[in-house]
Amino acid sequence: MDDPRRAHGVPAIALRDVGCAYATGGAVTQALASVSLEVPRGGTVAFVGPSGCGKSTLLKLISGLLPASAGAIAVDGRPVTGPLANVGMAFQNPVLLPWRSVLDNVLLPLEILRENGDPRTPPSDRWRDRAVALLATVGLVGAERRQPRELSGGMRQRVSLCRALIHEPALLLLDEPFAALDAFTREEMWELYQRLRAEREFTGILVTHDLREAIFLADTIYVLASHPGRIAHTHRVALPRPRTLAQVYGAEGSELMRLMREQIRPARESAA
C-alpha cells in the first residue's frame, strides 16, 4: 500500500473557498468566509488575529470536527468529511486525565487506535519505550509514574504535547498551547517545538495571540480579520532555521511584528 503522505505535489492541507456559518437564535453568523490556503507537507503555519476572527473554528474545520458550510477541505489530497483520525491536538488547557499517571496519559491515543483496529498502532510491548523516549525528548526524564497534579504548568503542557504526538500524527493542531505559561517557559516551548519538528515529520497548524510565537514557529503567518473571519494578510517568515530567540527579537522579527500589529489593530477597532 503506498502511503499518500509520500505522494509528491499534494499539499498536506488544502482549503478552497471554505466558509463556515452557523445559526444562533434565527440569525446566521458567518464565522469564516472564502478562506483558501495550502500548507505543504512538514510545514508549519500560524493563524493570528483578533478574538472572534474564527481561528479556532478553522482548526476544527481542518480536523473535521466541524463541517464546513461552503468550499472544500482536503488533507493529503482527500476531502475531509468527518473527524480525521491522524491528528494530534493540544490546547491552552492541557486537559490531562488526573486519574492517570503521566505515562498512561501519553498512551491514551494508542489505546483508542488499538481499540479501533488502526493499522498505525504499534505492538503494545513497544508502547512504553516509545512514550518514555518521547517524554525524554521534551525534557521529562523519569516522569512516567508521576501524577499530573504534581507537575508544573509547563510540564503538563509538555505531557499534553507528548499525548498529541505519541501516535505520530500527520497533523499537529495547536490552539494557543503556550498561552497560559510564563514568558520564559513559553520560549522554552518554542525551542522544544522546533526540536520536535526537526526530529519528526508532521504538518503543524498553530493558533496564537502571540505574534513573536508565530514568527518563531511558522513558515507562513496568516493574519485573519473578523466579521466574517477571513485571511486579510499573508506573511512568509524568511528567517532561516533553526531559529533563535535573538532573530525573533532582532530587527527582522520586530519589523514583521510591528507590521502585523498594524494590520490587526483596525480589525480590533471595527470589532469593538
Next chain:
Amino acid sequence: MSPRARRVVLPLAVFAGLVLAWEGAVALLRVQPIVLPSPSSVALTMARTAWPIGFHAWHTLVTTLLGFVAAVGLGLLLGFAIGGSATVNDAVYPLLVGFNSIPKAAVVPLLVMWFGIGTVPAVLTAFLLAFFPVAVNVAVGLATLETELRDVLRSLGASRWQIFRKVGVPRTMPLFFASLKVAVSSAFVGSVIAETVASNAGIGYLMAVAASDFNTRLAFGGLVVLAAMGVLLYGIFAAIERRVTAWAYAE
C-alpha cells in the same frame, strides 16, 4: 494535639458534655421520665431490650440497603442518559426535578395501598429518596466534560462510546462516590419514615409503638440507634469515597 486527633477528640468531648448536662438537668429539675428520660435510664432500657432493638435495627438496615442499591442502579443509568445526551437531558431533567420536590412521606400511603403494610413500601420509599442525588451528580460529571478533551479524543477517531468509557465514566467517579454518602443517608430517612407509618418491623416501627405506649425511654433508645446507624452508613461511604477517588482530592 495533632489536628487529626483534635477532629476526633473535640466533638466527642462536646458530646460527652451535652450528655452530662442532660443527665444533670433531668435530676436537678426533677423532669418526669415520661417527658424526658435521663441518658442513663435510656442506656439501661437499651441494654435490657438489646435483642429486639438489634432485630429491628437489622431490619431497617436491610430495608435501607435494598432501596439504596436499587437507587444507585437507576441513578447511574439515569445520570448516564441525562449527562450523555442533551435530548434526554432536556426531556427528562425538568420532570426529575419536579418529582424530587414531592415530599416522599406523602407517597407512602399510596405505596401502602398498592403493596400493603410491610417491607416493600419502606424499600420503595428509600429508593425514591435516594436515586435523585446519584442521577444528578453522575449527569453533572458527564455533562461538564471539557470540550478540548472531547476534541482531542474525537481527532483520534474515538467514538462517543469510547469517549464515555475512557473519560466520561472515570471523571464522573468522584461525583458518583460523593453522591453515595448523600444517597445512603436519604435511603435511611426514607425507610424509617415508611416504617413509622406502615410497617411491622424496623426501628421506625419500634419508635412508633414505643410512642403509642408512652414509652419515652424506648423511643429515645430507638433515636440513639438511628443516629448511630446514620453516622455509620455515612462514614462508610465517605471512607470509600476517599479511598477510590484519592486523585480528585490530593492537590
